[in-house]
Amino acid sequence: MRNKKLLIFLISLLIPFFNVLALELKWPDSPGGTTIHEQTEIHELIAYIYEWGISLGVIASFIALVIAGVKYMTSTGNTTKIAEAKEDIKYSLGGVVLLLCTWLILNTINPDLTKLEPLQFTPTPGDLADIEIKIPTVIKGECALVVFYEEENFGGQKFTVDNISRKSVAFSRNFSPKSFIAYRQVLKKYKNLNIEDEDREQCNMLIKQNPLFCTKINGVEYIRDDSCVIKLYAPSSWITLPGSCGDTILSKPGFEENIPDQLNNPVDDISCYSISP
Structure with missing residues (x-):
């Protein structure tokens, strides 16, 4: 009985260690290309x-x-x-x-x-008749566009994507991104809430990190969107089927200032991208 209590005590001490180790490990992509990261649903x-x-x-x-x-x-x-x-x-x-x-x-x-997709629930007015809904202070916007850069730290030629799609799309020839930023529009009002002030406050904090995190593009104000997940693909080291983009080599939300630093093989030829808003 005493030995069992000692074993349970030792296991309880090791649990936090295993939790930290699980977060720090870089899990390999599954054979189907699914990746595990901090934002995994x-x-x-x-x-x-x-x-x-x-x-x-x-x-x-x-x-x-x-x-x-x-x-x-x-x-x-x-x-x-x-x-x-x-x-x-x-x-x-x-x-x-x-x-x-x-x-x-x-x-x-x-x-x-x-096809395992996130659950979607669109309530009807009847479903919400007896429910009191509290609108959060800051309303999340949808991923509106992603800007890929040819150089690290958001430098060089830009490639802007404003047609957001979960499907993998090929980059144009001779363009291999080294950094990217995902954006949503700065929100104005939602019902009686003036949430533009909240976005302005967030912009002031983000600009201190990098001026590009809150910017104006074609007259529209945008703010960095960390809920937008960008996936990058490279030709498979085994067989890449016709019409396929190959293996997932990076999956990250919001932004990345040095893509090669995050890759197992920095010389991978990035061929495609997909965006999950």
Whole structure:
């Protein structure tokens, strides 16, 4: 009993250490290209676990199949081992088929079941009839545009994207970004709230970090938007299918002043981007 109490005490001391370690680790991208970062939402975490689970399951089944095949080839004359090897081969093939059928069945029933997206809820007036809604002091805007820069620290030629889309889009030729900033519009009023003052106050703080974090573009005032997640892609080191952008090499919200610093391989040729508002 005393040993159990001591073990529980030691584990409780180690829990904070494991939490810190989990945050500091740079988790590898899943085979489906899903990444884990500080801003990861629950649907992205589920997709990450699901994609790794399917992939590791297929790999494990393949290894079991190879082992069973070797066992069958080396069991000449031993009927018992041959029968066992046949059973192992059958179960290994069954495991591969089962894993592949899981995705195929879901995709056949409804393709949306294999696409893990954030839950959307749009209430009707009737849903809100008996609910008192309190508007927050600062209203979040939507990601309006992203400016990519050819040099680190937001220098060199600019490439502005104002058509925000979750789909991956290829960069124009001879342009490989080294930094970027995501923006939303400075908000004016929402009902009876003057939230422009709140944005002005936030702008004053952001400008101290960098004047470009709160700026005017084509006569419209913009402020840095940290809720906007930018994903960058590079051709796969294995096989890049036609029409595919390759592997996700960076996923970061708001801004990044030195993209090569954040990459496992700084010489990666960045081919595409996607933006999640």
